[in-house]
Amino acid sequence: MSLPLDQVLSALGMTLVITVVAAIGSLVLGTLVTVARVSPLPVLRAAAFGYVQFFVNVPLLALLLLAVFALPDAGLLMPISLTVVVVLVVYQAAYVAEAVRSGVNTVARGQVEAARAVGMTFTQVIAHVVAPQALRAVIQPLGNVMIALLMNTALAASVGVIELTSAANRINNVIAQPIVVYVVVGAIYMALAMTIGRVAGRLERRVAQAR
Template sequence: MDFFASSAGPIAQALGTTILLAVSAGIGSIVLGTLVTAARISPVPVLRWAAFAYVQFFVNVPLLVLLVLAVFALPDAGFLLPLTPTAIIVLTLYEAAYVAEAVRSGVNTVSRGEIEASRALGFSLGQTLRVLVIPQSLRAAIQPIGNVMIALTMNTALAAAVGVVELTSAANKLNLVEAQPILIFTAAGLIYMVLALAIGLTAGRLEKKLRIRR
């Protein structure tokens, strides 16, 4: 157990990177996913098709492939970014597709009568989406979005494959030195479990607090 004490600093730093990836990409994916949902339900055909193509692309392409392409192909095209911001951007784009599907499922909970009432009051489409549809959809989709955030936290481990020193990468480096794979990766798994439980509990509390009672 002494090697855990001696490696506490690097592990804590790597855990901080994992949390940075999860929080940054989480916020970004919720914002982008909500915008994609708005485009999916827009009366403008071009926006609907673009949003549909976006979701289908990112849902059907493995995250690891996207990370590898972003890290190794974009520099050849002249786009140079540090590894961590690159991973955050890819995670945001990828998870936004799943957030969009979760929020779109929440759109179905908004009654047609409420939408028609907003039109009768003279609301424009943008106002109806901003004031009525999107807020209610987000409230109805809290638990699904929470599940996406848990998946996002687990997916941050894939950033290790492209050189980002996060929790999985730090655990692997520690194992190469100490040769204690069961102990080290069990500890890493428990940390991921704690993060997932924290997200799940937070989503559950938010759902109870913000639940729409009809």
């Protein structure tokens, strides 16, 4: 019995949607967390540090199960797929923040002090001096974070979202060909991960040439 391609493609579409939306959200939120971590306000720095430490030290599966089962009891009802995206965003944002912060650390302190000396505000320093250099330095690390995000979408199967891993389990239950099913699905994940890696590599080379 052959694989039902319509089910595979539908599940692949769900995986891609979750990955892309969560990637955009985590990049934005993670960058904001990084800004808070280098802020001159101790309260913001402490809050951002606590955020990162919490999410990098709590298993994603535990967060997914907590969100899916606890949020409805708290009166917050959302589609399960949206809940998964939100959890992935806040979880991966912690890793994005760490990656971007490593880029911030590559910016020479003298440049920041010079910018302040000419009267630039904190926001202007971040936007015009720190961010452009920091983001250029962390393209490949961010690519690795996005690959991890792609792989983490498989955990959505544990809460009932029909993405690639969930579809593979269902298909295997029908046709009972685990080697074929999981080799094909594994190859799809590998192809997607390699694509992300290639895109990150090309962006990194283009930025290096531009500099």
